[in-house]
Amino acid sequence: MGDKRPRSFYILAAFFIAYVLFLYGPMFAIYILSFQGPDGGLTFPMNGVSLTWFGKVFSGAGIVDIGAAFKRSLKLGLVVMVLTVLLSVAAGMAFRRSFRGASILFYTAIASLIMPSIITSLGIALEFRLFDDFLIQHGANGGLGAWAKDWTTAMGLFTSGLGAHLTWTLPFGLLIMFAIFNRFDGRLEEAARDLGATPWQTFRHVVLPIILPSVVGIGLFGFTLSWDELARSSQAIGSVNTLPLELQGLTTTVTKPDIYALGTLTSAVSFLVIAIALAVILILQARQRRHGSDAGQGMM
Incomplete structure (x- = not known):
């Protein structure tokens, strides 16, 4: 207990602190600078403290229609979250049994993780452009007319845009579900079936409550990855922009701290979603422990 720490400990501690400052320092600098006064700039020292720049973001003064971009990203993130959860759970259940082509399907599903995001975005955009050209050229002959x-x-x-985001979120959801079901105790389902439960009842009352914390985590992955996605949206989103794309455009034109206020707000949304997801997971885990304790006492 009384031994002194070696010099290597302090060297590594200093390196770790420097790494943390390098990683999170710019983010905290943006948060602080977003609270500058009306005459504030983009660098330190701060010129007053106020909520002026947050008001300009909400009013849309001096920048593009951030409110519309915010709503688009929020709607897209929620749809991506729901689809990621549904498809991941369904795939996880399906892959519990071997079937022909399972390996090929699995590697195809996760291949987008190793593909450059911009290449994926360009490929999706090209696919839709080819479809548009074909429809315009041959649609009239097919009875579509005017x-x-x-x-x-x-x-x-x-x-x-939705397809591009799913190529990013689904592989994470699939890998999580595969990991969960690889250590799932199938005897619980057998016991439910022995008691007369149907497959749907077994899934609803036995499987789903056990995997529900992981399902919440998949939803968290789906929303946050979609909310922050830039490269896969750049070519495949169409005529409108999501919030990350608007932010990228503003970084070259905005010369006032309203861009920092916007960054603070988007980060707040991410932190809020993470906090809600963690709270739900903790509640579900506490509920499972309580039910397990009640079942044990009932057996005694």
Whole structure:
């Protein structure tokens, strides 16, 4: 207990502190600078303290329609979250049994993790452009008439944009579900079936309560990855911009701290979603422990 720490400990501690400051220092600098006064700039020292720049963000003064971009990103993130959860759970249940082509399907599903994001975005955009060209050129001959003649594009927030984001979120959801089901005790399902439960009842009352904390985590992954996604949105989002794309455009034109206030608000949304997800997971885990304790006492 009384031994002195070696010199290597202090060297490594200093290196770790420097790493943390390098990693999170710019983020905290943005948070602080977003609270500057009306005459504040983009660098230190701060010129007063106020909420002026947050008011300008909400009013849209001096920058693009951030409110619309915020709503688009929020809607897209929620849809991506729901689809990621549903598809991941369904795939996790399906892969519990071997079937022909399972390995090929698995590696195809997670291949987008190793593909450069911009390449994925360009590929999706090209696919939709080819579809648009084909529809415009041959739609009239197929009986679509004036509708095909006036066609512009199928690219949009909930078509190509949604697909691009799912190529990023689904592999994470699949890997989480595979890990969960690899250590799932199948005897619990057998016991439920022995008691007369149907497959749906077994899933609803036995499987789902056990995997629910992990399902919440998958939803958290789905929303936050979609909320912050930039590269996969850049070419495949269509004629509208998500909030990250608007932020990227503003970094080259905005010369006032309203861009910092916007960054603070977007980070606050991410932290809020993470806090809600963690709170739900803790509540579910506490509920499972309580039910397990009650079941044990009942057996005694």
